Amino acid sequence: MSNMNKFGVVTIIGRPNVGKSTLLNYILGEKVTIISSKPNTTRTVVKGIKTTKDYQAVFVDTPGIHNARDKINRLMVDQTVSSLSMVDVIYLMMEPDEIFASEFNYIMSLLNELNIPKFLLINKIDAYKRHEIYKMADTAFKKGKFKYVLPISAKKGTNVEKLLSLTVEEFSSTGAFYDEEEITSIPEKFLIAEFVREQVFNYMKDELPYDTLVECESLEEENDKLFASVSIIVKRDSQKGMIIGKQGQNLKNIGKRARQNLKRFFGVPIHLELWVKVKSNWQDSDEYLSIQGL
Numbered sequence: 401m402s403n404m405n406k407f408g409v410v411t412i413i414g415r416p417n418v419g420k421s422t423l424l425n426y427i428l429g430e431k432v433t434i435i436s437s438k439p440n441t442t443r444t445v446v447k448g449i450k451t452t453k454d455y456q457a458v459f460v461d462t463p464g465i466h467n468a469r470d471k472i473n474r475l476m477v478d479q480t481v482s483s484l485s486m487v488d489v490i491y492l493m494m495e496p497d498e499i500f501a502s503e504f505n506y507i508m509s510l511l512n513e514l515n516i517p518k519f520l521l522i523n524k525i526d527a528y529k530r531h532e533i534y535k536m537a538d539t540a541f542k543k544g545k546f547k548y549v550l551p552i553s554a555k556k557g558t559n560v561e562k563l564l565s566l567t568v569e570e571f572s573s574t575g576a577f578y579d580e581e582e583i584t585s586i587p588e589k590f591l592i593a594e595f596v597r598e599q600v601f602n603y604m605k606d607e608l609p610y611d612t613l614v615e616c617e618s619l620e621e622e623n624d625k626l627f628a629s630v631s632i633i634v635k636r637d638s639q640k641g642m643i644i645g646k647q648g649q650n651l652k653n654i655g656k657r658a659r660q661n662l663k664r665f666f667g668v669p670i671h672l673e674l675w676v677k678v679k680s681n682w683q684d685s686d687e688y689l690s691i692q693g694l
């Protein structure tokens with residue numbers, strides 16, 4: 401498809417009160433898509449979606465990463481970090497007077513394992529003196545591997561447009577485009593499809609992943625276990641064979657890795673049923689267009 405919109409997933413990490421919600425509210429403006437959390441579940445990770453004519457950005461939560469002090473929490477944080485592999489950009493948010501203490505070093509050491517662009521956002525610049533902001537930016541460059549260090553004010557919106565355009569530059573143009581209402585009601589399905597899509601990209605070479613649409617068709621929960629049925633839709637029979645692989649090895653690998661990541665992410669076991677389908681013109685089909693929200 402020509403003219404494909406950009407799609408990406410962003411997470412904001414930062415200690416309580418640093419201004420994460422304020423930034424998200426500013427970015428999403430009045431058109432906030434709040435994904436209400438269901439009772440008894442901690443699985444609702446999608447915080448909001450920003451859709452423009454050029455791109456769609458999904459903001460997800462990374463719970464627990466800032467309580468990395470004791471062992472149990474570290475375990476949880478490790479799991480959170482693995483689940484971050486599906487994210488396109490990580491924002492780490494700090495205030496100009498925050499000290500780069502052991503907790504920061506620990507979080508950075510975890511995040512540095514991930515080959516994902518990290519932006520340091522120095523927030524609340526409206527409330528600090530210039531030299532404090534410069535000092536923080538300087539230390540940040542020395543201490544962390546940040547693609548950008550951006551001073552912002554989430555409250556006033558200073559530099560937020562700039563932040564968004566830099567963020568969208570990191571997005572790939574290959575992702576599906578989701579209907580906001582649909583995603584509001586099925587964030588988990590969306591995430592499951594994304595996790596599988598990630599593994600298609602991981603195991604398949606060349607153009608094949610770009611010719612692939614991944615869709616979670618059904619999701620049920622029973623006795624604290626998730627049952628998901630996911631279709632991997634390709635354009636040609638030969639591609640179907642490639643996805644399945646010799647004796648089904650590729651499909652097994654895709655399923656195995658996706659299942660492991662999903663289990664870590666959702667915190668419950670998941671039974672993942674994968675189907676490979678051929679639909680030569682999926683990019684023109686009504687189904688695909690409805691996923692795109694067109």
Ligand SMILES: Nc1nc2c(ncn2[C@@H]2O[C@H](COP(=O)(O)OP(=O)(O)OP(=O)(O)O)[C@@H](O)[C@H]2O)c(=O)[nH]1
Nearest residue numbers: 416417418419420421422523524527553554555556
């Ligand atoms: N001066 C100033 N205050 C800000 C800015 N951004 C956020 N705040 C204030 O900081 C406080 C905390 O902001 P939140 O957005 O709730 O912080 P949070 O990181 O989401 O906090 P948790 O939900 O506890 O994790 C609020 O009183 C905000 O108004 C900013 O750019 N400048």
